[in-house]
Amino acid sequence: MGRAELRFRAMGTDCHVLVLADGSGAEELAGLARTRVDLLEQCWSRFREDSELSHLNASAGSGPRPASADLLLLATRMREAWHLSGGLFDPTVLESVRSLGYDADFATVTSRPASTITDVLVASAPGMTGVLIDEGTISLPAGVGLDPGAIGKGLAADTIADDLVAAGADGVLVNLGGDIALAGVDDSPWAVGVEDERLPVSDTDRLLRVLEFPEGTERAGVATSTTLKRRWAQGRRHHVIDPRTGAMSTSDLVQATVVAGTAWEAEVTATTALLLDSRAAQAWLREHGVTGILLTENDLLHTDEENHG
Secondary structure (H helix, E strand, C coil), X not given: CEEEEEEEEECCEXXXXXXXXXXXXXXXXXXXXHHHHHHHHHHHCCCCCCCHHHHHHHCCCCCCEECCHXXXXXHHHHHHHHHHCCCCCCXXXXXXXXXXXXXXXXXXXXXXXXXXXXXXXXXXXXCCCCCEEECXXXXXXXXXXXXXXXXXXXXXXXXXXXXXXXXXXXXXEEEECCEEEEEECCCCCCXXXXXXXXXXXXXXXXXXXXXXXXXXXXXXXXXXXXXXXXXXXXXXXXXXXXXXXXXXXXXXXXXXXXXXXXXXXXXXXXXXXXXXXXXXXXXXXXXXXXXXXXXXXXXXXXXXXXXXX
16 A cells, blocks of 8 residues: 655644555645645635635625635534534634734744733624525624634644545545544554643653554544643733633643544534633533543543543
8 A cells, every 4th residue: 555644834833644545646645635735724714815714704794705615614614613512612703812912823923022912802702693604605794703723724634634535545644733634544553642732842751642543443533722832922822712701711721632523523622621621621521422631730631541442
């Protein structure tokens, strides 16, 4: 079986694609994955003024707007995630995220002097109730914008994995900044390492746990959400927003890793857990039958003690 790997930067993060396919098709399929990442970023990025999502956000309050299949998929999954989480996952936190200073790509945000960061007033997120998706169109109420930050990379990983399997890949691993989609089968069981973001990148003890997927696993997703990365203003601000307040999450949890059927579900579930306190997060994950690894500043918590498979 042929094997091809690509590592590159896209969507503001490190990307890794592994493809297994008969003959020489693996290289071609890996190249297809890279192209698909670029196309999804052009559609979904909130940092590109010419992206389809940016045009949709700018049209809020003006009625239905025609949308591509990719944007319709993103908006549909956002709405599903909002319902799944009881509103704790809310992509309408865009105004709060921007007000707190995350209004450009992260490299630009972190390059700004801390002295330019001022206190801001924020409000609870408006929610997805007024977002209408119908017959190839999306309509946003006035004052509502969609932020793909807590679902976009996971959904992109799923989309690419599904596309590659449909195109002939036997097995695919797509890792977009830690949001991982597994599809098809490998000639050996898939294994994914989870790192402890509380420790420096140079620390040799960062490997927290290895998630082992039984041979024959044809679809799975893994995602980690943390308040320890993507910090700015000398570490005083982070990107995990509580939609109930519009402010940064103040949970005692600093990291949540989740295994689910797809990467987008894992990403949404990890973000939801991170917005709850540690006890509530453990209970919520168990209630939803989800395997999770939760970290506070001092403790390591599991929703089960066995490998998820």
